Amino acid sequence: xxxxxxxxxxxxxxxxxxxxxxxxxxxxxxxxxxxxxxxxxxxxxxxxxxxxxxxxxxxxxxxxxxxxxxxxxxxxxxxxxxxxxxxxxxxxxxxxxxxxxxxxxxxxxxxxxxxxxxxxxxxxxxxxxxxxxxxxxxxxxxxxxxxxxxxxxxxxxxxxxxxxxxxxxxxxxxxxxxxxxxxxxxxxxxxxxxxxxxxxxxxxxxxxxxxxxxxxxxxxxxxxxxxxxxxxxxxxxxxxxxxxxxxxxxxxxxxxxxxxxxxxxxxxxxxxxxxxxxxxxxxxxxxx
Amino acid sequence: xxxxxxxxxxxxxxxxxxxxxxxxxxxxxxxxxxxxxxxxxxxxxxxxxxxxxxxxxxxxxxxxxxxxxxxxxxxxxxxxxxxxxxxxxxxxxxxxxxxxxxxxxxxxxxxxxxxxxxxxxxxxxxxxxxxxxxxxxxxxxxxxxxxxxxxxxxxxxxxxxxxxxxxxxxxxxxxxxxxxxxxxxxxxxxxxxxxxxxxxxxxxxxxxxxxxxxxxxxxxxxxxxxxxxxxxxxxxxxxxxxxxxxxxxxxxxxxxxxxxxxxxxxxxxxxxxxxxxxxxxxxxxxxxxxxxxxxxxxxxxxxxxxxxxxxxxxxxxxxxxxxxxxxxxxxxxxxxxxxxxxxxxxxxxxxxxxxxxxxxxxxxxxxxxxxxxxxxxxxxxxxxxxxxxxxxxxxxxxxxxxxxxxxxxxxxxxxxxxxxxxxxxxxxxxxxxxxxxxxxxxxxxxxxxxxxxxxxxxxxxxxxxxxxxxxxxxxxxxxxxxxxxxxxxxxxxxxxxxxxxxxxxxxxxxxxxxxxxxxxxxxxxxxxxxxxxxxxxxxxxxxxxxxxxxxxxxxxxxxxxxxxxxx
Numbered sequence: 001x002x003x004x005x006x007x008x009x010x011x012x013x014x015x016x017x018x019x020x021x022x023x024x025x026x027x028x029x030x031x032x033x034x035x036x037x038x039x040x041x042x043x044x045x046x047x048x049x050x051x052x053x054x055x056x057x058x059x060x061x062x063x064x065x066x067x068x069x070x071x072x073x074x075x076x077x078x079x080x081x082x083x084x085x086x087x088x089x090x091x092x093x094x095x096x097x098x099x100x101x102x103x104x105x106x107x108x109x110x111x112x113x114x115x116x117x118x119x120x121x122x123x124x125x126x127x128x129x130x131x132x133x134x135x136x137x138x139x140x141x142x143x144x145x146x147x148x149x150x151x152x153x154x155x156x157x158x159x160x161x162x163x164x165x166x167x168x169x170x171x172x173x174x175x176x177x178x179x180x181x182x183x184x185x186x187x188x189x190x191x192x193x194x195x196x197x198x199x200x201x202x203x204x205x206x207x208x209x210x211x212x213x214x215x216x217x218x219x220x221x222x223x224x225x226x227x228x229x230x231x232x233x234x235x236x237x238x239x240x241x242x243x244x245x246x247x248x249x250x251x252x253x254x255x256x257x258x259x260x261x262x263x264x265x266x267x268x269x270x271x272x273x274x275x276x277x278x279x280x281x282x283x284x285x286x287x288x
Numbered sequence: 289x290x291x292x293x294x295x296x297x298x299x300x301x302x303x304x305x306x307x308x309x310x311x312x313x314x315x316x317x318x319x320x321x322x323x324x325x326x327x328x329x330x331x332x333x334x335x336x337x338x339x340x341x342x343x344x345x346x347x348x349x350x351x352x353x354x355x356x357x358x359x360x361x362x363x364x365x366x367x368x369x370x371x372x373x374x375x376x377x378x379x380x381x382x383x384x385x386x387x388x389x390x391x392x393x394x395x396x397x398x399x400x401x402x403x404x405x406x407x408x409x410x411x412x413x414x415x416x417x418x419x420x421x422x423x424x425x426x427x428x429x430x431x432x433x434x435x436x437x438x439x440x441x442x443x444x445x446x447x448x449x450x451x452x453x454x455x456x457x458x459x460x461x462x463x464x465x466x467x468x469x470x471x472x473x474x475x476x477x478x479x480x481x482x483x484x485x486x487x488x489x490x491x492x493x494x495x496x497x498x499x500x501x502x503x504x505x506x507x508x509x510x511x512x513x514x515x516x517x518x519x520x521x522x523x524x525x526x527x528x529x530x531x532x533x534x535x536x537x538x539x540x541x542x543x544x545x546x547x548x549x550x551x552x553x554x555x556x557x558x559x560x561x562x563x564x565x566x567x568x569x570x571x572x573x574x575x576x577x578x579x580x581x582x583x584x585x586x587x588x589x590x591x592x593x594x595x596x597x598x599x600x601x602x603x604x605x606x607x608x609x610x611x612x613x614x615x616x617x618x619x620x621x622x623x624x625x626x627x628x629x630x631x632x633x634x635x636x637x638x639x640x641x642x643x644x645x646x647x648x649x650x651x652x653x654x655x656x657x658x659x660x661x662x663x664x665x666x667x668x669x670x671x672x673x674x675x676x677x678x679x680x681x682x683x684x685x686x687x688x689x690x691x692x693x694x695x696x697x698x699x700x701x702x703x704x705x706x707x708x709x710x711x712x713x714x715x716x717x718x719x720x721x722x723x724x725x726x727x728x729x730x731x732x733x734x735x736x737x738x739x740x741x742x743x744x745x746x747x748x749x750x751x752x753x754x755x756x757x758x759x760x761x762x763x764x765x766x767x768x769x770x771x772x773x774x775x776x777x778x779x780x781x782x783x784x785x786x787x788x789x790x791x792x793x794x795x796x797x798x799x800x801x802x803x804x805x806x807x808x809x810x811x812x813x814x815x816x817x818x819x820x821x822x823x824x825x826x827x828x829x830x831x832x833x834x835x836x837x838x839x840x841x842x843x844x845x846x847x848x849x850x851x852x853x854x855x
C-alpha cells in the first residue's frame with residue numbers, strides 16, 4: 001500500500017479520518033469532490049452530445065423518417081419509465097438528505113427503493129427492446145420489419161422498388177439505379193442520404209398516413225434510438241451498481257452528518273441519468 | 289548587505305545530503321510502492337518513462353517511413369506496410385505521446401508543488417488515469433499484432449468501417465477511447481486542484497503562467513475529449529453492428545464523422561501547444577532573470593486560445609463539401625486564433641528585451657520553440673486561407689506545417705521543460721555541454737527534415753503517398769537525412785540524461801534561479817513536498833534570488849534595509 005493510504009489508515013481513530021492528507025479541512029475536501037463530480041457530469045453530457053447531434057442532423061435531413069418510425073415506440077411504456085425514473089430521483093434525493101442527517105436505516109431503505117426504480121426501468125426497457133427485436137425493427141443492416149409493419153411495401157411492385165421489405169439491406173445507389181431504370185427518372189421514394197430530404201410535404205395523393213415504401217432509411221431512426229437508449233441504459237446500470245455500493249456502505253454505518261460525500265455524488269450521477277432520459281423521451285417517443 | 293531569508297527552508301549542504309537519501313524516489317521503497325503509488329510525482333515519472341517509450345516506438349516508425357521515401361518505388365518496405373506504418377506513427381505520436389506529454393508528465397509533477405500543495409485533489413484518480421493510459425497504449429500495440437491498421441490516424445469512414453481488412457482498427461479505437469478517458473481524468477484533476485488547493489495568498493494572478501496554460505489545457509481536455517469518446521464508440525458499433533450512422537450505404541453520413549472527429553481533434557492541437565507555451569513562459573522569464581512581460585495578456589491569451597480553438601474545426605474540411613458560408617466563417621475564426629498566439633510571442637520577446645539572458649539548454653529550447661512556432665504558426669495561415677488551402681490541401685505542405693507545430697513546437701518545449709525540471713525530478717545535473725550539442729543537432733535535423741517538405745508540398749506532392757515522381761527525389765533525400773540527424777540527437781540526449789542519473793552532479797534546490805515554489809523544496813522533493821505551506825510570492829520576482837557558489841545553485845535572500853545595516 002502507498003504511504004498516503006497508510007497515513008489515511010493511521011488516522012482512522014480521529015474524527016477527521018475521512019480527510020485525506022493533502023486537504024486542510026473536511027469542507028475543502030467536500031467542495032473538491034463536488035466540483036470534480038460536476039465536471040465529470042459535464043463530460044457525460046458531452047459524451048451524449050454526439051448522439052444528440054446525430055439525432056439533430058438526421059431529423060433535420062429526414063423529418064419524414066422520424067415521423068414515420070416513432071409510431072413503433074410505445075408511448076405508454078415510455079411514459080411509465082419516465083415516471084419511474086422521476087420517482088427514483090426523488091427517493092435518491094431523500095436518501096442524500098437522510099444520510100446527511102444521520103438517519104442510517106431511512107437512508108438504506110430509500111437507496112433500496114431507488115435501486116428498485118432502476119430495476120423497474122430496465123425491466124420495461126427490456127420489454128420494449130424485445131418487442132423491437134421480434135418485429136425486426138432494428139438498426140442499420142438489421143432493420144428487417146415484419147410484414148404487418150410494412151404491409152404497403154409488401155404489396156408494392158418488387159421490380160420497381162428492388163427489395164422494398166428490407167430497403168436498408170440495399171445500398172442507396174442500387175435503389176436509385178433500379179428505380180431510374182423503370183421510370184426514366186429517380187423515384188422520389190428512394191433517396192440516398194446525399195440527396196435533399198423530401199421533408200414533410202405531402203402530395204394530394206398521399207394525404208393518408210405515410211407507409212413504408214414512401215419513407216426510406218427508416219433504419220437510421222432505429223439506429224439513433226438504440227444508440228441513445230442503449231448508452232443511457234448502460235448509464236442506468238452503472239448508476240445502479242453505484243447505488244448498491246453506497247447502500248452497502250450506508251448499511252455498515254460508513255456515513256455520518258460529517259461525511260456523506262459518496263451518497264451525495266452518486267445522487268448527482270443518478271439525477272444526470274434521469275435528466276438525460278427526460279430529453280430522450282420526448283425526442284424519441286413524442287414526435288409530431 | 290543581505291542575509292539569508294529565515295522564512296525559507298534553506299538547502300544547506302547537510303539538508304542536501306538528506307534530500308539525496310530521503311525523498312519521493314526512495315521512500316517508500318519496493319516495486320509495489322511504485323505500482324500502487326498515489327504520489328503525483330511518482331505518477332509523473334511513470335508517465336514520463338511510458339511516454340518516452342512510446343516516443344521511441346513512434347520514432348522508429350518515422351525513420352522507417354523516411355527510409356522508404358529515400359527513392360521512388362519500393363526501397364525497404366511494401367506499400368501496404370507503408371500505409372500501416374504511417375497510421376501507427378500518427379496514432380502513437382498523437383494519442384500516446386504529444387497529447388499526454390506535458391500535462392501528464394511535467395504537469396503532474398510540478399502543478400501541486402507550484403501550488404505549495406501536497407498532492408493533486410484526487411490522487412487515486414490520478415493513478416487510475418495512468419493505468420487507463422497504459423491500457424490504451426497496450427491496446428494500440430495489440431492492434432499491431434492483430435494485423436495492423438492502415439486507415440490513417442483520422443480513421444475516416446467509410447474506409448475504416450468496411451474496406452480495411454484489418455480488424456486492428458477496432459482495437460485501436462478502443463485504445464483511443466481509454467486514452468481519452470485518461471486525458472479527461474487528468475484534466476478534471478488539474479482543474480479541481482487549481483480551484484480548490486491554491487494556498488491562501490495565491491490569487492489567480494499570482495499563479496505561475498505554466499498553471500494558467502495547464503488550466504486552459506484541462507478545460508479543452510474536459511470539454512472536447514468526450515466527443516472523441518462518443519465518436520470512436522460510434523465507429524466501433526458502426527463497424528461491428530452496422531448501425532448506419534456514418535455508412536452512406538445505410539443512410540448514414542460520413543461527413544458527420546468528420547465533424548465529430550475534428551470537433552475534438554482540432555482543440556486537441558491546443559491541448560498539445562498550450563502547455564508548451566506555458567513552459568516557454570516560465571523558461572523565458574527565468575533565463576532572462578526578468579519579470580515576465582504582460583502577465584495578464586499571456587494568461588488570458590491561453591484562455592482565449594482554448595475558447596477559439598473550439599470554433600475552428602471546419603478548416604480541416606474545406607474540401608469535404610461544406611457550404612461556402614460555413615467555410616468562410618471557419619476561415620475567419622481560424623485567423624482569429626493567430627491573435628492570442630502572436631500576443632504570447634510578442635510578450636516573450638518583450639520579456640527577453642533588456643534581460644540578462646543566459647543560454648542554458650532549457651533556454652535554447654525556449655528560443656527554438658519561438659523560432660519553429662513562428663514558422664509553424666505562419667504556415668498555418670496559408671492553410672486557413674481558402675484559396676491557398678484548396679491548392680495545398682493533403683500535400684506535404686500540411687505535413688510539414690503540423691510537424692512544425694507538434695514536433696517543432698510542442699515537443700521542443702517538452703524537451704525544454706524536461707531539461708529545466710530534470711534536476712528537480714531526478715536530483716541530478718546533466719552535462720550542459722552535451723545538452724547544447726544535442727539541441728543544435730535537433731534544430732538542424734528538424735529543419736532539414738521538414739523545410740524541404742514545404743517545398744515538396746507547394747510543388748504538389750500529396751501526403752501519405754508511397755511512391756513519387758523522380759523529380760522529388762532530391763528533396764525527399766534531404767528530408768530523410770534530416771530525420772537521421774534527429775534520430776542521432778535523440779539517442780545522444782537519452783545517453784547523457786541516463787548518464788546523469790548515475791554520474792551527474794547532485795542538483796541544488798534551485799539550480800536556475802527560479803522564483804516559483806517548486807524551487808523552494810529540495811531536489812528531488814521530499815515525499816510530501818512541503819512540511820508547511822511555503823510563503824507565496826510573485827512567481828517572476830527574481831530580485832532577491834542570488835547565486836550561492838557553495839551549493840552551486842541559487843537561494844533567496846532578504847535585503848537588509850539601509851537604515852538597519854548602518855546602525
